[in-house]
Amino acid sequence: MSEKEFEGEMEISKSGTKSDLPLPKRPENHIVESDSETIFRSVLAREWLVKDARQPDYGIDLQIEWAGGNVMSAMTGLIQLKGTHSIPWNNKGEYFRSDIATSTSNYWLQQDLPVFIVLVDISEKRAFYSVAKTQIREQYAKLRNNKSISYKFTKDHAEFIEGHQPFYADFFHERQLKEHEAAIRELSRFQTDFFDFHLANYQHEGYMQVDSEEKIRCLFGFLADAEKMASPLRTRLMLYTDNQNIYSMWKNERRYPGTMTQWDMTLWLDQIDATLTQLIRRAKGIVLQWEKDYWAVIDTTLVERVANLKSHSAQANTREARKLPNPWRR
Structure with a gap:
């Protein structure tokens, strides 16, 4: 269907009786979530295969697998996507996020696979990552006291999407x-x-x-x-x-x-x-x-x-x- 034909169909819909009835609206958070995944997939190095792994309310959105040289490796990791229209970096190029439930942090810590939180800047179409399990271990007293972990993101932790470092090194360290x-x-x-x-x-x-x-x-x-x-x-x-x-x-x-x-x-x-x-x-x-x-x-x-x-x-x-x-x- 051409753009002109599509616009014509829309005009017919608006003038019809059915258009007077309410239709579902797409929530803003759904749009941000969709845009975040699109951006993440578009900038991730092609050696990473991405699979949907959504578990409602469990804090896992995607699974990635290294496939260097077009060979599947069975070396996988888990991704939690977070989207925002912009990131308020401090003067050191850092941003801290503390809105993750302690139960989710504990769930990540128990995972056998590496877990990364990926923060996507919608306006700049860039993504930054934070290593979950290592940061949880470093802030374990907070977890024990049922306080939120403060996950750190830095501007220099975006290269995992533009190349292999430093995410490549962090991924294999977490696997080890x-x-x-x-x-x-x-x-x-x-x-x-x-x-x-x-x-x-x-x-x-x-x-x-x-x-x-x-x-x-x-x-x-x-x-x-x-x-x-x-x-x-x-x-x-x-x-x-x-x-x-x-x-x-x-x-x-x-x-x-x-x-x-x-x-x-x-x-x-x-x-x-x-x-x-x-x-x-x-x-x-x-x-x-x-x-x-x-x-x-x-x-x-x-x-x-x-x-x-x-x-x-x-x-x-x-x-x-x-x-x-x-x-x-x-």
């Missing part, structure tokens, strides 16, 4: 919350074992060959464990540029490429030590500062273990304790 907790729980054992190994093997006779395959296998185990803990705790295995390639070959071949000297061993220990220092700093920040109210309720034993982690490096520990017996020397 269980691994994140497992890494924190593992740190105490790792530090104890690594400090013992470091004490026995640090700065031995320069270029002499390491005299035990068992030591090399143990060193690799420390590297692998540190790498496994690093990603969920948003840090990285701190390897020198040359050793990144060596470690990659080491993993692929399951044997050290070449001959390892005592000096090589010392360099690898330095790199693990630097990584461990970062991991411990991160764990203490999470458990003892940012999420302290959450962990004080969830796992008091873990709080104690993290508090007791040594803040000094393995190298400092070795310098102080060289006089102790060497369990690795044969």
Whole structure:
């Protein structure tokens, strides 16, 4: 039907008897909701597949799934859409929203999938996101006292729609919350074992060959464990540029490429030590500062273990304790 024909039909409708009867009106909030979803879908990077997942009054509107390279990944997240005609940013480029029911926040926290609140600015046709579960954990005392969580949005958290960062990183970090907790729980054992190994093997006779395959296998185990803990705790295995390639070959071949000297061993220990220092700093920040109210309720034993982690490096520990017996020397 042409525009002219459509207008003609409208004129007929207006002059007919039926037009004298009331017709349903479309509420403003329905228009905003529809516009918000249209904008969100239009600006979301094409690698994300969007599915409707509305659950009335439960706080979930959409489900997204990463499909990079046109391959479905089964890596999914949940979206709660909020629309507004404009966002009243403060002078720091921040906006806080506190109108989410505590029951909804608690429901999000219990989800196995990542949950994001997406705030859509209708007038500017832009969308901004807030990470739900991490913010709930950081404000857990409010939730326990049945007070609303204050969800923070920032202007620089819009790139998830224009590219992959930082939303891509936040999405995969939220997916790793269980691994994140497992890494924190593992740190105490790792530090104890690594400090013992470091004490026995640090700065031995320069270029002499390491005299035990068992030591090399143990060193690799420390590297692998540190790498496994690093990603969920948003840090990285701190390897020198040359050793990144060596470690990659080491993993692929399951044997050290070449001959390892005592000096090589010392360099690898330095790199693990630097990584461990970062991991411990991160764990203490999470458990003892940012999420302290959450962990004080969830796992008091873990709080104690993290508090007791040594803040000094393995190298400092070795310098102080060289006089102790060497369990690795044969």
